[in-house]
Amino acid sequence: MIFTSCISIIGRSNASKVVSRSCEQKTAIYKQSASAACNKIQPHNNICENNVWLYYFLLTNTHYFVIIKCVEVESEVTVMSENEKIKDLMTKTTDGIVTTKQVTESGIHRSALKEMVDIGELYRYARGLYLSKDAWEDDFYLLQKKYGRGIFSHDTALYLLGYSDRTPAKYTMTFPKGYNAPSLKQESIIVKRVIPENYSFGIIEMQSYCGHSINVYDLERTLCDILRGSGSDIQIVNAAMKKYAASKEKNIHKLMQYAEILRVKPKVQRYMEVLL
Incomplete structure (x- = not known):
C-alpha cells in the first residue's frame, strides 16, 4: 500500500479553520511566508493519503499554518492469520499456556485452537486449556489452572x-x-x-x-x-x-x-x- 509521508513545518498565521488541499497546493500557498516563520519552526510529522492532508490548528489561542513537503513511501500492511495471533498471544505468557477464554477475548475464533492442535503446535491438556509444544509440562501447575x-x-x-x-x-x-x-x-x-x-x-x-x-x-x-x-x-x-x-x-x-x-x-x- 502506498502512503504519502507529509513532513510539515509549523509557523504562526491567522488561519483558523480546517483545510483539506493537495500537498502541492498547500506548499505554493505558504511558500512566501516560509522565511518569516523560520525563527518559530517546530518539527511535526503526519501521514497523508492520496496527496491530501487534512489538518486544523489552534493552540493557546494562537493559530498556526503548515508548510508541507510530500514524499511517497511504501508501507506493507501484514495481516496476521488466526494461528499467528495465538502464537503472538502465547509469547506474552510465561507459562506456555493459553485458554479458550483468552483466545475468544482477543477476538480469535476458537476453531484456530483445534487447527493448532492438529498440526502439533498445541497440546489440549483439558477442556479450555492448551499447552505449547515447547512448554514444560508442570502437573501441579496444570492441575491448579484446571x-x-x-x-x-x-x-x-x-x-x-x-x-x-x-x-x-x-x-x-x-x-x-x-x-x-x-x-x-x-x-x-x-x-x-x-x-x-x-x-x-x-x-x-x-x-x-x-x-x-x-x-x-x-x-x-x-x-x-x-x-x-x-x-x-x-x-x-x-x-x-x-x-x-x-x-x-x-x-x-x-x-x-x-x-x-x-x-x-x-x-x-x-x-x-x-x-x-
Missing part, C-alpha cells in the same frame, strides 16, 4: 513442603463441599472435601518445582489433615511429625489452634508430648 479452587493437601502438601521424600502416586487436592466439577471423576487425583469454614484457613501460595505459583495448605494445617481420618501412611506421618518437632520454624501455637478447629487436638498433643 481446578482453581483446589488446594494441594495431605501427602501431596507434605511432599511439596519438603516434609516427605516420597513422590505421591496420586496428587491430593482439597475442595469446599458443594464444588463438583464434572471432570473430577475422571481425574487421576485424590479428592478431599471440607465444609466451607474449614476450607480457607491455612492456604499459602508457593512455587512448584518448575517455578509456577500453586496453592498449598501450610505445614501446620497439613499435619492436622494427615492425622484426620485414614489414608496417610503411618511412616510418612511419623517422619513428618518428628521433623516438625525438631524444626526451629515450628509454630506450636498455630498447630494447636488448627488441631482444635479440625478436631484432632488429642492426637496432636500425644505426638508433641512424646517428641518435644
Whole structure:
C-alpha cells in the first residue's frame, strides 16, 4: 500500500479553520511566508493519503499554518492469520499456556485452537486449556489452572513442603463441599472435601518445582489433615511429625489452634508430648 509521508513545518498565521488541499497546493500557498516563520519552526510529522492532508490548528489561542513537503513511501500492511495471533498471544505468557477464554477475548475464533492442535503446535491438556509444544509440562501447575479452587493437601502438601521424600502416586487436592466439577471423576487425583469454614484457613501460595505459583495448605494445617481420618501412611506421618518437632520454624501455637478447629487436638498433643 502506498502512503504519502507529509513532513510539515509549523509557523504562526491567522488561519483558523480546517483545510483539506493537495500537498502541492498547500506548499505554493505558504511558500512566501516560509522565511518569516523560520525563527518559530517546530518539527511535526503526519501521514497523508492520496496527496491530501487534512489538518486544523489552534493552540493557546494562537493559530498556526503548515508548510508541507510530500514524499511517497511504501508501507506493507501484514495481516496476521488466526494461528499467528495465538502464537503472538502465547509469547506474552510465561507459562506456555493459553485458554479458550483468552483466545475468544482477543477476538480469535476458537476453531484456530483445534487447527493448532492438529498440526502439533498445541497440546489440549483439558477442556479450555492448551499447552505449547515447547512448554514444560508442570502437573501441579496444570492441575491448579484446571481446578482453581483446589488446594494441594495431605501427602501431596507434605511432599511439596519438603516434609516427605516420597513422590505421591496420586496428587491430593482439597475442595469446599458443594464444588463438583464434572471432570473430577475422571481425574487421576485424590479428592478431599471440607465444609466451607474449614476450607480457607491455612492456604499459602508457593512455587512448584518448575517455578509456577500453586496453592498449598501450610505445614501446620497439613499435619492436622494427615492425622484426620485414614489414608496417610503411618511412616510418612511419623517422619513428618518428628521433623516438625525438631524444626526451629515450628509454630506450636498455630498447630494447636488448627488441631482444635479440625478436631484432632488429642492426637496432636500425644505426638508433641512424646517428641518435644
